[in-house]
Amino acid sequence: MTGRLVEELGADGFIFVTRWEVANIVEESLQHVQKEISLKYIGDYKLGKSLLKEDLFENAFLFKNLLEKALETGKKRIVLDLTMTTGELASAAHFALKNLNSDSMDIIVSVVGTIPLQGIPAYPGNPRWLHKVYIYTRNSIDYKGVEVVSSPPKLIEWKGTRGVYIAVAKLFNSLTERKIVEVFDGRRKEIPNREEDVLDIFIYDTYNDEKKKILSIESEKGPSEDVTRLMYNSWKTVYETVSATLQDNNEAKSVERILRQLQRLTGAADLIVSDIVSQDLDLDRFKKAKLHALIRMLREEFNNLAIIPDTNMLYQGLHMSLLKASIRNNSPWSPITNVDVYIPVCAEAEINGKIASTSSASQSLVEKLSYIMALMANRIIQEIKYHYKAQSIPAISQPCESSIAVEALNLSNRVVLLLTADKKAFNAWQTFNACRGNVVCVYVSHDDNPLNANSLYSKFYASVVLANIVFIYSLFTRVLIKSRKGSVVTYANKLRGASAPSISISREVKN
Numbered sequence: 001m002t003g004r005l006v007e008e009l010g011a012d013g014f015i016f017v018t019r020w021e022v023a024n025i026v027e028e029s030l031q032h033v034q035k036e037i038s039l040k041y042i043g044d045y046k047l048g049k050s051l052l053k054e055d056l057f058e059n060a061f062l063f064k065n066l067l068e069k070a071l072e073t074g075k076k077r078i079v080l081d082l083t084m085t086t087g088e089l090a091s092a093a094h095f096a097l098k099n100l101n102s103d104s105m106d107i108i109v110s111v112v113g114t115i116p117l118q119g120i121p122a123y124p125g126n127p128r129w130l131h132k133v134y135i136y137t138r139n140s141i142d143y144k145g146v147e148v149v150s151s152p153p154k155l156i157e158w159k160g161t162r163g164v165y166i167a168v169a170k171l172f173n174s175l176t177e178r179k180i181v182e183v184f185d186g187r188r189k190e191i192p193n194r195e196e197d198v199l200d201i202f203i204y205d206t207y208n209d210e211k212k213k214i215l216s217i218e219s220e221k222g223p224s225e226d227v228t229r230l231m232y233n234s235w236k237t238v239y240e241t242v243s244a245t246l247q248d249n250n251e252a253k254s255v256e257r258i259l260r261q262l263q264r265l266t267g268a269a270d271l272i273v274s275d276i277v278s279q280d281l282d283l284d285r286f287k288k289a290k291l292h293a294l295i296r297m298l299r300e301e302f303n304n305l306a307i308i309p310d311t312n313m314l315y316q317g318l319h320m321s322l323l324k325a326s327i328r329n330n331s332p333w334s335p336i337t338n339v340d341v342y343i344p345v346c347a348e349a350e351i352n353g354k355i356a357s358t359s360s361a362s363q364s365l366v367e368k369l370s371y372i373m374a375l376m377a378n379r380i381i382q383e384i385k386y387h388y389k390a391q392s393i394p395a396i397s398q399p400c401e402s403s404i405a406v407e408a409l410n411l412s413n414r415v416v417l418l419l420t421a422d423k424k425a426f427n428a429w430q431t432f433n434a435c436r437g438n439v440v441c442v443y444v445s446h447d448d449n450p451l452n453a454n455s456l457y458s459k460f461y462a463s464v465v466l467a468n469i470v471f472i473y474s475l476f477t478r479v480l481i482k483s484r485k486g487s488v489v490t491y492a493n494k495l496r497g498a499s500a501p502s503i504s505i506s507r508e509v510k511n
Contacts, residue, residue, distance in 0.1 A: 001083045003124050156168065265316070266317070269446040272289065298417070319383050341390035
């Protein structure tokens, strides 16, 4: 949270006090921050011993000595940040302050709002709206901080949803204002005046030579349920815009179908269990449950779960359900405890064949969107293998839904989930008598309601979805992101090659 303290309080030096068990994690998170902040980190654990002790009062003396030494350097202000501090260390800091002769010292106590999960990117790789700074001080604050991200990136390459999220977060942070703080002086709370700051996102309608807004976000609050509703429905505005030139009704229907799939691929609509069948397990209670909740609950109940998706699930946003399940597992974008994910060889071959048979440069909108959809599905397979350690399963023959039904019966996991968004495949599995023993067949559809955004965790997930929307829409149309501080345009940079897809970002040139 160093970046937020730099921005709001102008902090220019840091002493990190943490347990040796998490020192490596702290250092790794700072590697990311050092791209924006000049920072040198030397952990005491590298010197063979830790300054922190097991005794609370010894640690209180340590804090007191560190504060006194810091003040001897001539600094006018010391910030004692207690973000994610355990109760014991927070108590030690409290005792240190109680016994410190601080009448002539300006000492600020702060806490930066954050999500305490391993794998959450370090700021500025998160949008600023997730990191309000809470300040306790009896003195006035001048807010003469320094912007950590002053310029938007010029290029965003696909490095999984996590990489896209980090890059788009930096883009948003470069376009929005600081001063997301609350101050408490011991008697009353103060929220400093801040001009209204809104991010507006448009797509360009080249046919009518105009811009169409798809959503607006208050930069202080981030995604609200009104915003997630706009995210959910954004594909409709995109469809109205990109299909304006289409004369053929069948082509228009194909474009609509692909854009609906892209909406699910972004994660804007949760996947739900529309139907579930098992000859040997009573799982009817999970009908209408969200897919990530089904994964979590079966993992907790049976301790040994396998997931095999049909090809269509890789277009439908399975990776976003896995992200939600990993968040529930306290480590986003990480393997989920007691869950094995398998990618059928036939599914990967089918998707790769689609890439090979379509063209990114086609004048046909349907073919171009089909190519982008297949390319994203290919990249999502790579993401699932990298983050969730998915393994290939030797289901080779086509149709793929038939092969995976055979292979599922060979797995020894206590429960094997066969997932499909195709009703015909779901019915075929029952006819094959595949939904028996440890195999559970699941028909997946999407939730008709927008995402929740009523907690910091849900705002985090909605922010990931928002980054996906900006990135994926930019692959086939120009996107304008506008704020009081300026405007940028995002558009496709590369759709072929190992580093594809990627988008370019440029400042909007006003006529």
